[in-house]
Amino acid sequence: MTSLDDLPLRDDLRGREPYGAPQLDVPYALNTNENPYPPSERLVKALGEAVMDVAGTLNRYPDRDAVALREDLAAFLNADTPGVGLTAARVWAANGSNEILQQILLAFGGPGRTALGFEPSYSMHPIITEVSGTRWIAARRDEDFGIDPARAVAAVAEHRPDIVFLTSPNNPTGTALPLETIEAVAGAAPGMVVVDEAYGEFRRAETPSALTLLDGHPRLIVTRTMSKAFAMAGTRLGYLAADPAVLDALLLVRLPYHLSAVTQAVARTALAHREELLGGVNALRRERDGLVAWLRGAGFEVADSDANFVLFGTFPDRRRVWENLLERGVLIREVGPPEWLRVTIGTPEEMAAFRTGLRQSRGGTAPHTPRPDSVGDIKESQ
Template sequence: MTSLNDLPIRDDLRGREPYGAPQLDVAVRLNTNENPYPPSPRLVKALGEAVAEVAGSLNRYPDRDAVALRADLADFLNADTPGAGLTAERVWAANGSNEIIQQILQAFGGPGRRALGFEPSYSMHPIITHVSGTAWIDAQRDEDFGLDPERAVAAVEAHRPDIVFLTSPNNPTGTALPPEAIEAILEVAPGMVVVDEAYGEFRREDTLSSLELLPDHPRLIVTRTMSKAFAMAGTRLGYLAADPAVIEALLLVRLPYHLSAVTQAVARTALAHSEELLGTVDTLRHERDLLVGWLRSQGLRVADSDANFVLFGTFADRRRVWRAVLDQGVLIREVGPPEWLRVSIGTSEETATFRSALTTALKEAQ
C-alpha cells in the first residue's frame, strides 16, 4: 500500500503532525474550551426555521460577501465595545477563526515573509504560518506568561516581521495582554498586527478589548469567533474587524462563496439571540474564578485567566496526571508548557467531577 512518504508532498510538510485534540467518548469533556451550555429549545426552533427558510434556495450560491451577516457582526461588536465605530465594510467573516488566520497569511505572508508570535500561544498560528510558506519566529512570552512591553518591542524591532500575532486572552494560558503592550507593538511593527480575541467575551470587566484601538491603527486586525462564548462551535464562524483596506486585501485571497447560506443563516440567528447565548458567560467566569482559587488551595500553580479555561501545574509527569483524570471519565488537555495541563470550564456539575478526579489523581501521583 502507498504511504504518505511515497507521495510527492512538499518537503516542508514531511514529518509534521496534523493538528487535533483527542476526541474521546467520556462523560465529561473539558479539553476544547467549548461553552458547555447547548442552545435552548426556543433557540433550536429559531435555528431550524432559519435553515428551513434558506433550504428552498440552496440550488443558488449564497451571498458571496455575506453583507447582512457582516452588518450584524458590526452591530454586535459596537455593542460590546462602544466607540469602535464598526460597519459591515470593516468586518469580515469566514469558516472559523482558523480560516480568518489563513486568509490573513495568504494576503500578508507567504514565501520570503515572516510572522512573529509570543509562545506559548495558540498552536494554529505557527501551523498555518508554515503551511502558507511564511517563516515563523517564536519570540517567547515572559515566565509568568505575560508580555513585557519593552521586551516585546525589542523582538519586533529585531526581526521586523510582516505579521505579528498577539493572543489576548491567550490560549493556552488564559493571560490577557495590557493595552500598553499592544499599543507599543503597534507603534513599531512594520507590517500587520493581529490580536486574536477568540476568548474576548470571557475577559474580566477591567480588561479592555483591542477593538478600541482600531480607529487609530489601520494595520491592526482583531479576530473573534462564535465557537466559544456564543456556544456555536458547530457553526464554524470566525470573523475580524479592521480597516476597510484590510478587507479589500482579504477579498483577493478568499475562495468564492466560502460561507454557505446555511452558515450565514445560523450565525445571523445566533446573533439575534446573543443575549440568551451570552447569558452563560457570567456563570462561566464565576466557575473559572472559583476553580482558580481551588487549584491554588491544592498547592498548584495556576496562570491568571481571562478565558473559559485554566492552565495549571506543574507536574514532573503530566501525562500520568492526565491519564489518571481520564481514567475517571474526565478529559482535559495536555497542551502548552511541558509541565502544565489545561482544563476548560464546564457546568458546575462537570467542574465538581473534575475536582474529584484531580484530587484522586494527585494522591496517586504522590
C-alpha cells in the same frame, strides 16, 4: 497500498502531524474550550426555521460577501465594546477564525516573509503560518505568561516581521494583554499586527478589548469567533474587525462563496439570540474564578485567566495526572509548558467531577516548582 511517502507531497509538509485534540467518548470532556451549554429548545427551533428558509434557495450561490451577516456582527461588536463605531465595511467573516488567520497569511505572508508570535500561545498560529509558506519566528512570553512591552518591541525591531500575532486572552494560558503592550507593538511593527481575541467575551470586567485601538492603527486586525462564548463551535464562524483596506486585501485571496447560505443563516440567527447564548458567560466566569481559587488553595500554580479555561500545574509527570483523570472519565488537555495542564470550564457538575478526579488522582503527583526553562517549552498542540 499507496502511502503518504509515495505521493509528491511538498517537502516542507513531510513529517508533520495533523492538528487536533483527542476526541474521546468520556462523561466529562473538558479539553477543547467549548461552551458547555447547548442551545435551548426555542433557539433550536429558530435555527431550524432559519435553515428551512434558505433550503429552497440552495441551488443558488450564497451572498458572496455576507453583507447582512457582517452588519449583524458589527452591531454585536459595537454593543460588546461601546464606542468602536464599526460597520460592515470594517468586519469580515469566514469559516472559523482559523480561516480568517489563513486569509491574513495568504494576503500578508507567503514565501520570503515572516510572522512573529510569543509562545506559549495558540499552536495554529505557527501551523497556518508555515503551511502558507511564511517563516515562523517564536519569541518567548515572560515567566508569568505576560509580554513585557519593551521586550516585545525589541523582538519586533530585531526580526522586522511582516505579521505579528498577539493572543489576548492567550491560549493555553488565559493571560490577557494590557492595551499598552498592544499599542507598543502596533507602533513598532512594520507590517500587520493580529490580536486574536477568540476568548474575548470571557475577559474580566477590567480587561479591555483591542477593538478600542482600531482607529488610528490601520494595520491592526482583531479576530473573534462564535465558537466559544456563543456556543456555536459546530457553526464554524470566525470574523475580524479592521480598516476597510484590510478587507480589500482579503478579497484577493478568499475562495469564491466561501461562506455557505446555511452558515450565514445560522450565524445570523445566533446573533439575534445573543442574549440567550451569552447568558452563560457570567456563570462560566464565576466557575473559572472559583476554580482558580480552589486550585491555588490546594497548592497548585495557576495562571491568571481571562478565558473559559485554566492552566495549572506544575507536575513532574503531567501525563500520569492526565491519564489518572481520564480513567475517572474526565478529559482535560496536556498542552503548553511541559509541566502544566489545561482544563476547560464546564457546568457545575462537570467541574465537581474534575475536582473529585483531581483529588483522587493526586497521589504521588504533588505540584512542585517548575524548572526555570519550562516556560515557553512547547511540545504539544492545543
